[in-house]
Amino acid sequence: MPGVTNGAAVPPFAGAGNLIYRSAVVPRFVRGSGCFLEADDGRRYLDAEAANGTVALGYDASILQEAARRCLDLPALPSFCESPLRLGVLERLERLFSDVLGTPGRVELDLGGAQGMETALRIAFSANGPGTVVVFEGAFHGRSGITSMLSASPRYRELLAAWGLEVVRLPSPDCRTCPHAAASQDGCRTGCVGAVTRWGSELSGVGGPGFGRKASAFVFEAVQNVGGMVVPDPGLLRAAVAHARAQGAVVIADEIFTGMHRVGPRWGFELAGVEPDVVVTSKGLSNGGAALSAVWAREPLADADHYPPGSHSSTFVGIPHALAVVDTVLDRWEGWKSVRSDVAALAEGLRTRLTGLAADHPAVIDRVDATGGTARIVLSGPHAPRLRQLCATAHPDLGLLVAATGMAPDVINIHPPLVITPDELDRMTEVLDLALGVLDGERPHA
The missing domain is CATH 3.40.640.10 (Type I PLP-dependent aspartate aminotransferase-like (Major domain))
Incomplete structure (x- = not known):
């Protein structure tokens, strides 16, 4: 719409109190498939928070199409x-x-x-x-x-x-x-x-x-x-x-x-x-x-x-x-007959990759945990809002959506669609690695 661009201030016709506008960069998504969303500027984002835990089955337009027929x-x-x-x-x-x-x-x-x-x-x-x-x-x-x-x-x-x-x-x-x-x-x-x-x-x-x-x-x-x-x-x-x-x-x-x-x-x-x-x-x-x-x-x-x-x-x-x-x-x-074993495998995949990131970034990560299709990165300080922003912007070709809350400013929550693949977990890890590296570089060092 005229006057609205990615990264702009709150549009004059939108209520500014909406949680959407907590970040300086606000992509406008126009399509989604699997675990990915695409913004109107063409940038792709891997959704590692599953629309705040809602889209467990991924972005699947056929669900709405089938429901409409019913x-x-x-x-x-x-x-x-x-x-x-x-x-x-x-x-x-x-x-x-x-x-x-x-x-x-x-x-x-x-x-x-x-x-x-x-x-x-x-x-x-x-x-x-x-x-x-x-x-x-x-x-x-x-x-x-x-x-x-x-x-x-x-x-x-x-x-x-x-x-x-x-x-x-x-x-x-x-x-x-x-x-x-x-x-x-x-x-x-x-x-x-x-x-x-x-x-x-x-x-x-x-x-x-x-x-x-x-x-x-x-x-x-x-x-x-x-x-x-x-x-x-x-x-x-x-x-x-x-x-x-x-x-x-x-x-x-x-x-x-x-x-x-x-x-x-x-x-x-x-x-x-x-x-x-x-x-x-x-x-x-x-x-x-x-x-x-x-x-x-x-x-x-x-x-x-x-x-x-x-x-x-x-x-x-x-x-x-x-x-x-x-x-x-x-x-x-x-x-989905194998959902229990598939989610157990996802937990292990999250745990393994985040443990590797913790070893590579000890100055900014205190610990990591995974339970089912959820995980958390506990940071060394209240850096979660900044890391969330970096996950969306640090990689040249791919944004990553992760969760951070005001109640736990030192924790990044990760809960992707349960259908995420090992290859997509590797892409998630790649973006996190870049973002953590930038965060580490921004911190004052003794």
Whole structure:
């Protein structure tokens, strides 16, 4: 469009607060295929963040084309109306959860991750009454008025927040920053377990089952993406879940990012062997082709007696296009028979390549980790925003898209489409090597 070029300031007709404009260089993408995007100036970018973890199956236009064919006879549906397509999708989604957890449940739909989290809280409050919500430090559960209260960074609450919601934060599950690390020989597990299981008493400030206002919900991420790709210690997470359930709280797993094999198993909570009461997922369901989230609640939390008709409504969650996209994507997941072993191979490929980069750039890389189709580079300082910029610009022919968050400015998150090939991982490593070299050269040296 006239007056808009790559690398220009925020266009005069665009809201400047959008996360798109956090960088000086803002490519305008016009097409995509596989793990690559192409900007309107012809530059190609390898997407190593999979549209923030959404495009697990890569940029595949045939998904939308097939979905469109599935809903040609019903392109729209009035609000509050049922359809065989919606019922079929609900039934398929329910099996994704109950097959793993071994217990039946019910599925509610919403538009996106934050909306799904709010629906999960509605279900929990319907069961327990409104009360305290317990989360971890370092958590990210959305930017809406409600979910910004659950998310760790105060930045998310500066403009809009539901101040009446009482939220209590347990100590961070990030072992690399844990204050108990030096005092224990078992990875700070003993001290941390005590720290996350002492609430629910007169002294803790959080009511347990014997109080009128108790903790209604405990919400956790199996891997804290925005918090710096933190994988909680399994023993710590199991203890926190068991304590929450003993206190009468509904246990909610936020699988918006980790769901559908992003971290290896179908659901991230399988890594620690915990069994939530409610699961919220979104990104892995539509491959970026539609706005939709799913909330599964074990019986009887979402039946008519606990969660009566009228407890939830959203204008667009029943539109055939979104449902057809999910139906099509679920076909792709069901057809990927070797997904567990393929994601395990991806984890090893990421780990091997990043370990090599750490050896080649010891002055700027402190450590690397990989879990399933996710990895992180922990830098020697708060250099992630600059490294993210260099990844997009340092290579003469290829840009690389990686993730960096304000909550973890020393961490680069890497989570490419799960279909990325070894050759594409080598290209990713090539760009990272160049960008890290530039970053090292920019740092002051003694």
